[in-house]
Amino acid sequence: MKVITLTPALLSQAAAQLAGIVTDQRKVPYTAIVGVITGGAVLADLMQPHLPPMKRFEILFRRPSTKLKDKAPGVFSVLKHLPLVVSDWLRMAESQYLYLHSRKQRNVSRPALDNDLREFVASLPPGSPILLVDDSIDSGATIAGCLEALREVNPGISITVATLTVTMPNPLVNPDFSLYSGRTLVRFPWSKDYRQNTSR
Numbered sequence: 339m340k341v342i343t344l345t346p347a348l349l350s351q352a353a354a355q356l357a358g359i360v361t362d363q364r365k366v367p368y369t370a371i372v373g374v375i376t377g378g379a380v381l382a383d384l385m386q387p388h389l390p391p392m393k394r395f396e397i398l399f400r401r402p403s404t405k406l407k408d409k410a411p412g413v414f415s416v417l418k419h420l421p422l423v424v425s426d427w428l429r430m431a432e433s434q435y436l437y438l439h440s441r442k443q444r445n446v447s448r449p450a451l452d453n454d455l456r457e458f459v460a461s462l463p464p465g466s467p468i469l470l471v472d473d474s475i476d477s478g479a480t481i482a483g484c485l486e487a488l489r490e491v492n493p494g495i496s497i498t499v500a501t502l503t504v505t506m507p508n509p510l511v512n513p514d515f516s517l518y519s520g521r522t523l524v525r526f527p528w529s530k531d532y533r534q535n536t537s538r
Contacts (some may be wrong), residue, residue, distance in 0.1 A: 341429050342518070343422075343525040343532070352502055353384030356517045360469065360500055361389060363515070368392050368469045368498070369462060372455065374399055374484060377473025377526060381502065385471065392469075393458065397487070399449040399480050425531045429523050436476060436506070446479050446510065448487040456491055464494030474524060475501050475516075478509030485511065 344352060370393040373382030379396045386394060451459070459468070468488065475481055481499055488497060499511060503518040518524065525532055 339430055339521045339523065341425075341523045341525060344527070345534070346527050349381075349527060350384050352517055353381055354388045356381075356500055356502060356515065357385040357388035359515050359517070360385075360498070364467070364498070366467060368467045370395055370458065371469045371471060372397060372484075372488075374470070374472040374480060376528060378471045378501075380526075380528070381473050382471045385500075389469075395452075395455040395458065397449050397451065397455070397484050399484060425525075429525070429531070446482045446486065448483045448490070451487055451491065459488055459491045459495060462492055462495055465496055466492075466494075467496045467498060470497050470499050472499075472501050473503075473526060475499075475504045475509050475511065475513055476506050478506075478511040481513075482510040 367390040371382050371386060371389065372395045373379035375396050375398045382394060382396075386392075462468075470481070470484060470488070472481055472484075481501075485497055485499075488495065498515070499513040500515040501513045502516065503522045503524050504513065504516055505521055505523055507521065
């Protein structure tokens, strides 16, 4: 397991690389790209210029750990000021804790799709390809829930999952495309412990 930091410039490069992998492996263009808010939606925006023209949608699906961090911003803001080696260690410890916890309980809940996305998916003929994007896959419960919600509307669609990294072994859903391997933890510009200066 390792931790890498993606600055906005590096994130743009990574998104272009992932888009290149996706397009190289598929000849039929996607009908839409769907980003999971927040990170997946940002990644979808950065990938889209490198993909053939298609519609764009978002799915809002907040994990319990994300809600907790949003409720206590003062507690987590201190992470920006810790030495980078300490932040990396805390990330790896958190990832291991979440992995052990997820093995005991892997509840999959479905997000509520907005009307535009629901109507679009319902109108698609069987086999229509959709690209579902998230910044990372941990236990896989978020992506599993999104897949179930989309297929509930239209069981005949074909969904491809793309992400930058998979952080846990044996997730509920393995992506079709991933840029990083080996349980790489990524610090994004929107992460609570992100800082511009990565040298300390």
